[in-house]
Amino acid sequence: MSDAELAAFLDAERTVVCATNGQRGWPHLMPLWYVVRDGEMWAWTYAKSQKVRNLERDPRATLQVEAGERYDQLRGVMIEADTRIHPELETVTALGVELATRYGGAQPGAEAIAAVKAQAPKRVALRFVARRTASFDHRKLA
Numbered sequence: 001m002s003d004a005e006l007a008a009f010l011d012a013e014r015t016v017v018c019a020t021n022g023q024r025g026w027p028h029l030m031p032l033w034y035v036v037r038d039g040e041m042w043a044w045t046y047a048k049s050q051k052v053r054n055l056e057r058d059p060r061a062t063l064q065v066e067a068g069e070r071y072d073q074l075r076g077v078m079i080e081a082d083t084r085i086h087p088e089l090e091t092v093t094a095l096g097v098e099l100a101t102r103y104g105g106a107q108p109g110a111e112a113i114a115a116v117k118a119q120a121p122k123r124v125a126l127r128f129v130a131r132r133t134a135s136f137d138h139r140k141l142a
Contacts, residue, residue: 001075001077001136001137005135005137006077006133006135007036009067009075009077009135010034010036010065010077011036012067013065013066014033014103015031015032015033015065016031016032016033016034016041016043017029017030017031017032017063017064017065018030018032018051018061018063018126019063019064020051020054020061021057021058021060022050022054023053023054028050028051028054030045030049030050030051032045032126033099034099035095035098035099040127040128040129041063041079041081041128042095042126042127042128043099043126043128044092044095044096044099044124045124045126046123047087047122048122052085052124052126055083055085055126056085059082059083059084059085060080060081060082060083061080061082061128062078062079062080063077063079063128064076064077064078065077068139071138072138072141073138073139074136074137075135075136075138075139076135076136078135079130080130080131080132080133081128081129081130081131082128083126083127083128083129084126084127084129085124085125085126086124086125086126086127087124087125088125089121092120092121092124092125093116093117096116096119096120097113097116100113100115
C-alpha cells in the first residue's frame with residue numbers, strides 16, 4: 001500500500017492486534033482500539049495488564065491490522081514497533097477522549113468524558129514507534 005492507502009486503511013479499520021513477548025517466551029496477542037497521531041499508532045490499556053508488564057520487560061511489539069473475508073480481498077499492515085508507555089494522567093486522559101471520539105462516532109458528551117476521566121487513572125497510553133512496516137493488499141493481485 002502507498003502511504004496514502006495505508007493512512008486511509010488505518011483510519012477505516014477499528015482494531016489492532018498487539019503482540020508482545022510474554023514472560024515464558026510465548027507471544028501474547030491482544031486486541032486494542034487505537035488512534036493514529038502524526039503517523040504513529042496510540043492505544044490505551046489498563047496499567048496492570050499483562051501486555052504492559054510484557055512491554056515493561058521488552059518494549060518491542062508487533063501490531064497487525066487486517067481486513068477482508070475472501071483471499072482476493074485480504075489486506076493489512078504489520079508494524080514492528082518500539083513501545084513508549086505514558087503513565088501521565090493528562091496524556092492518558094487526552095488519548096481516552098480521542099478514542100471516545102473515534103469509536104463513539106461524534107464528539108463525546110459530558111457523560112462520556114466523565115467516564116474517560118474515571119478510567120484514566122487506571123490506564124496508560126501506549127505509543128508505538130514504528131521500526132518496520134509491511135503492508136499487503138490482495139485486491140491488487142488481479
